[in-house]
Amino acid sequence: MIQVFKPYMGQEEIDAVAEVIRSAWIGLGPKTAEFERRFAEFCGVDYSVGVNSATAALDLAMKLLHINHGDEVIVPTMTFVSTAHVVVYNLATPIFADVDPVTMNIDLGDMEQKITSRTKAIIPVHYSGRPVDMDVLRNIAGDIPIVEDCAHAVGAKYRGKPVGGLGDIGCFSFHAVKNLAMGDGGALTLSDQTWYERAKRLRWLGIDKGTWDRTELDKSYWWQYQVDEIGLKCHMNDIAASIGLVQLDKLPRSNGRRKEIVEMYYDGLGDLTEVELPLRDDDVYQSSWHIFHIKCEARNDLSVFLQDNGIATGVHYTPIHIYRCYGNRPDLKNAQALQHRILTLPLYPSMTDEQVNYVVEKVCEFYRTR
Numbered sequence: 001m002i003q004v005f006k007p008y009m010g011q012e013e014i015d016a017v018a019e020v021i022r023s024a025w026i027g028l029g030p031k032t033a034e035f036e037r038r039f040a041e042f043c044g045v046d047y048s049v050g051v052n053s054a055t056a057a058l059d060l061a062m063k064l065l066h067i068n069h070g071d072e073v074i075v076p077t078m079t080f081v082s083t084a085h086v087v088v089y090n091l092a093t094p095i096f097a098d099v100d101p102v103t104m105n106i107d108l109g110d111m112e113q114k115i116t117s118r119t120k121a122i123i124p125v126h127y128s129g130r131p132v133d134m135d136v137l138r139n140i141a142g143d144i145p146i147v148e149d150c151a152h153a154v155g156a157k158y159r160g161k162p163v164g165g166l167g168d169i170g171c172f173s174f175h176a177v178k179n180l181a182m183g184d185g186g187a188l189t190l191s192d193q194t195w196y197e198r199a200k201r202l203r204w205l206g207i208d209k210g211t212w213d214r215t216e217l218d219k220s221y222w223w224q225y226q227v228d229e230i231g232l233k234c235h236m237n238d239i240a241a242s243i244g245l246v247q248l249d250k251l252p253r254s255n256g257r258r259k260e261i262v263e264m265y266y267d268g269l270g271d272l273t274e275v276e277l278p279l280r281d282d283d284v285y286q287s288s289w290h291i292f293h294i295k296c297e298a299r300n301d302l303s304v305f306l307q308d309n310g311i312a313t314g315v316h317y318t319p320i321h322i323y324r325c326y327g328n329r330p331d332l333k334n335a336q337a338l339q340h341r342i343l344t345l346p347l348y349p350s351m352t353d354e355q356v357n358y359v360v361e362k363v364c365e366f367y368r369t370r
């Protein structure tokens with residue numbers, strides 16, 4: 001079976017984990033700190049805070065912005081539920097915006113119409129790894145804080161700048177199948193020192209000093225710490241961070257391979273009239289190509305045909321405003337129409353040329369023989 005996603009791990013990750021285990025410091029410690037330093041540099045921001053998921057990063061971002069009861073936060077509907085759940089965790093209301101019918105990123109016109117005096121943040125998602133038009137978004141948002149959901153987009157660039165430093169706070173996922181994977185993990189990226197210090201406390205129950213800091217830095221009164229505010233328990237650990245450091249080194253190569261595969265899809269599928277391919281990269285938008293989605297006719301039949309031929313596919317996403325838990329059902333026409341046409345094809349760095357050609361061949365065969 002050709003999977004839709006597959007982690008790209010090897011001996012280097014195994015060695016890195018073994019080293020951490022031998023060091024006998026496997027919790028929040030020096031590897032996490034090293035990952036945070038390197039990741040901040042990679043994203044072109046002053047700080048990064050390592051957590052255990054993008055969900056936690058987004059939740060902390062809401063807390064940094066003091067999002068609370070009565071507030072509204074605008075989110076696109078074509079996303080994973082985390083993007084909206086975190087708004088509800090903080091007792092506020094997610095306001096769902098439609099998506100652009102071509103890129104599936106937030107529809108900036110619809111977003112603008114949904115801004116009210118209660119709007120306290122906007123969470124654009126760089127869907128599939130393609131950056132949102134952040135200049136236009138910033139113009140519309142004015143002073144409203146922007147929290148980038150970069151779960152798909154590690155390594156993506158907008159006008160030459162890495163995502164994660166384009167808004168006020170960036171939130172990344174290092175979940176098992178993401179471009180940079182740790183099993184589970186996430187990070188906030190930001191340049192505001194006060195937010196950074198508060199985020200470091202909030203990810204560790206509100207405690208003002210990490211255990212590692214108390215052990216290593218403050219030899220005198222290592223048992224003393226203060227808790228001013230109740231935080232969560234969602235920090236990164238050094239086993240995950242050690243994998244992340246190796247994955248960060250590999251990222252240019254692994255994202256580069258994704259791009260090669262995408263080019264093969266363009267070449268192989270470009271002539272099919274029944275299939276619409278995603279926009280290509282250009283000088284402004286450089287995708288991390290986490291997801292390769294097509295919009296196609298007879299989507300359900302195609303996915304069953306591919307499954308029968310040993311090719312797994314996915315649908316990213318069912319528009320999330322439809323889920324009963326939100327009890328908020330605006331009519332979002334683009335997303336509601338797209339959900340029946342989109343299909344995610346396999347894309348992962350260790351996918352061979354033969355496998356890509358096989359997927360192309362089977363998609364073409366499906367439309368030829370229908």
Ligand SMILES: Cc1ncc(COP(=O)(O)O)c(C=O)c1O
Pocket residue numbers: 052053054055056079080082083125149151152172173174175185186
């Ligand atoms: C767009 C988006 N946001 C947030 C998340 C949550 O990431 P995590 O699983 O690291 O919590 C995901 C995960 O798939 C996602 O795709």
